[in-house]
Amino acid sequence: MTNPVSNFRGQGPTDHPRHMGHEFLGVVEEIGAEVRSVVPGDLVVVPFTYSDNTCEYCRRGLQTSCVHGGAWGMGGVDGGQGQAARIPYADGTLVKLPVAEDSELLPDLLTLSDVLCTGYHAAHTAGVSPGDAVAVIGDGAVGLSAVIAAKLLGAERIILMGRHTQRTDLGREFGATDVVADRGEDGVAAVRELTGGGVARVLECVGLADAVTQAAGVVRDGGVISRVGAPQYPAIPFGFGEFMRNLTLTGGVAPARAYIPELLPRILNGEIHPGRVFDRTVGLEDIAEGYRLMNDREALKVLVRP
Amino acid sequence: MTNPVSNFRGQGPTDHPRHMGHEFLGVVEEIGAEVRSVVPGDLVVVPFTYSDNTCEYCRRGLQTSCVHGGAWGMGGVDGGQGQAARIPYADGTLVKLPVAEDSELLPDLLTLSDVLCTGYHAAHTAGVSPGDAVAVIGDGAVGLSAVIAAKLLGAERIILMGRHTQRTDLGREFGATDVVADRGEDGVAAVRELTGGGVARVLECVGLADAVTQAAGVVRDGGVISRVGAPQYPAIPFGFGEFMRNLTLTGGVAPARAYIPELLPRILNGEIHPGRVFDRTVGLEDIAEGYRLMNDREALKVLVRP
Numbered sequence: 119m120t121n122p123v124s125n126f127r128g129q130g131p132t133d134h135p136r137h138m139g140h141e142f143l144g145v146v147e148e149i150g151a152e153v154r155s156v157v158p159g160d161l162v163v164v165p166f167t168y169s170d171n172t173c174e175y176c177r178r179g180l181q182t183s184c185v186h187g188g189a190w191g192m193g194g195v196d197g198g199q200g201q202a203a204r205i206p207y208a209d210g211t212l213v214k215l216p217v218a219e220d221s222e223l224l225p226d227l228l229t230l231s232d233v234l235c236t237g238y239h240a241a242h243t244a245g246v247s248p249g250d251a252v253a254v255i256g257d258g259a260v261g262l263s264a265v266i267a268a269k270l271l272g273a274e275r276i277i278l279m280g281r282h283t284q285r286t287d288l289g290r291e292f293g294a295t296d297v298v299a300d301r302g303e304d305g306v307a308a309v310r311e312l313t314g315g316g317v318a319r320v321l322e323c324v325g326l327a328d329a330v331t332q333a334a335g336v337v338r339d340g341g342v343i344s345r346v347g348a349p350q351y352p353a354i355p356f357g358f359g360e361f362m363r364n365l366t367l368t369g370g371v372a373p374a375r376a377y378i379p380e381l382l383p384r385i386l387n388g389e390i391h392p393g394r395v396f397d398r399t400v401g402l403e404d405i406a407e408g409y410r411l412m413n414d415r416e417a418l419k420v421l422v423r424p
Numbered sequence: 425m426t427n428p429v430s431n432f433r434g435q436g437p438t439d440h441p442r443h444m445g446h447e448f449l450g451v452v453e454e455i456g457a458e459v460r461s462v463v464p465g466d467l468v469v470v471p472f473t474y475s476d477n478t479c480e481y482c483r484r485g486l487q488t489s490c491v492h493g494g495a496w497g498m499g500g501v502d503g504g505q506g507q508a509a510r511i512p513y514a515d516g517t518l519v520k521l522p523v524a525e526d527s528e529l530l531p532d533l534l535t536l537s538d539v540l541c542t543g544y545h546a547a548h549t550a551g552v553s554p555g556d557a558v559a560v561i562g563d564g565a566v567g568l569s570a571v572i573a574a575k576l577l578g579a580e581r582i583i584l585m586g587r588h589t590q591r592t593d594l595g596r597e598f599g600a601t602d603v604v605a606d607r608g609e610d611g612v613a614a615v616r617e618l619t620g621g622g623v624a625r626v627l628e629c630v631g632l633a634d635a636v637t638q639a640a641g642v643v644r645d646g647g648v649i650s651r652v653g654a655p656q657y658p659a660i661p662f663g664f665g666e667f668m669r670n671l672t673l674t675g676g677v678a679p680a681r682a683y684i685p686e687l688l689p690r691i692l693n694g695e696i697h698p699g700r701v702f703d704r705t706v707g708l709e710d711i712a713e714g715y716r717l718m719n720d721r722e723a724l725k726v727l728v729r730p
Contacts, residue, residue, distance in 0.1 A: 349663050356673065368672040371668050
């Protein structure tokens, strides 16, 4: 599978049109002859990779490794940013949303396609448990979703490491008990001071080498770092020192499809409001402006309406 | 804490005498005024790091990170290869052995100081569970101990990767169901063929970069690599590809002290015979010959008698 998250930054211009977008929901217009689980008119959310949901990996909840799976917007498969998209393996991929097309929950439900599930993957694979002290590195939409997830899983202390006050303020509303704006050695020192020696679990939601180093700095010996930021680095500096500290590295690309059944009810019952990460909305015709807003950090995350 | 396992290979000559040895058992000769748990005459086994067994890390079972802990044979602390050794934190470190000084179980019990517990740490932190398919990389004493541990934890299939027939034969007696002598790409292909796509858990008992690459090759997506071979590499090549595969890296230096209470009974009741890794015995005066035997691979592991 190729990188489903590199359509925005980190990719050069293309010489042909490309149907981008890996986070979307919509109304079923037509179905193929073998589709059994959805009918035209259903509102559905689309996980950010498609999967058959029947292979050995899918049955284990790792739909990102589905033997028939893949990513949106590449290899001839449509992306979500458009008037319509053809969905491979619709029965294995789509999850029906039991709300109306004009529901106020739509922004919340849209986060099920990626960021909420990605944050949850970080917390889940890190083994966040009631009473834990957790650090979340990164105050983007995934980091803020990781705060929501850590709280759902019972973390007692959630330290959000980020420098954008507007975002970290939202993080506090989501459940962060502390915010550390410093990065690097200062950030590490601050977290170790706050926690008397480091946290049990770190949710790394950035994907840069510095963030991984920071994660190793704030985690206590025997602790777990779960990374869900797509790595912009070739290797993890886990040599002899980290071996002696018994650090664990886990995480990876999130099998959103696996988590939607457990997270959807928490949105429907109003327990969580992950859609608050969308602070701007643009029409499909203004999508370039949406990208500009995010690139210039004028928006945390932009919702696109068709 | 500095490296407790680099006293043999990988260290240059010293210009002063050094009391080496981190795997030992013996009879208590004298005790300090505050020692409560052992008395002169007790037979005890010594975990390969010392620890107070009361600090926060020790209470969590991570005695290798004990705030008062350290390694044998460095920083003015005695090692085990000698007529006697002073043991810091005797109450926190030593475990009494309920057998006679001349018990035939002594070689088995000696493995509690390091290799059996190290192999067990690999299997335990990898989460080996009943029915699992496990690969063990390395046919040294630790690798063979990891086979024992994987079997104790219920692994159904244990693939031992090693090239020394005498050692892998012992591995089969310890519970390995398959042996793969090939290394690198051929070894990876063989394991993937045997298992229809890779194993759930890999116990990396070598410590070289090639072994880690091999581990990533034989593990299936979503699987776990536990490393207990002391790393001779500065970083783990876990970048974007391994992120997409959701690989977990865990393990580290083994808190032997934590595992002795559960492993000691399995030796006493005859369930396991880890002492079979000792295939040669030398007297203390012939210890240089013991090192030569191991260095030249004429011996798997040498037991030294005082």
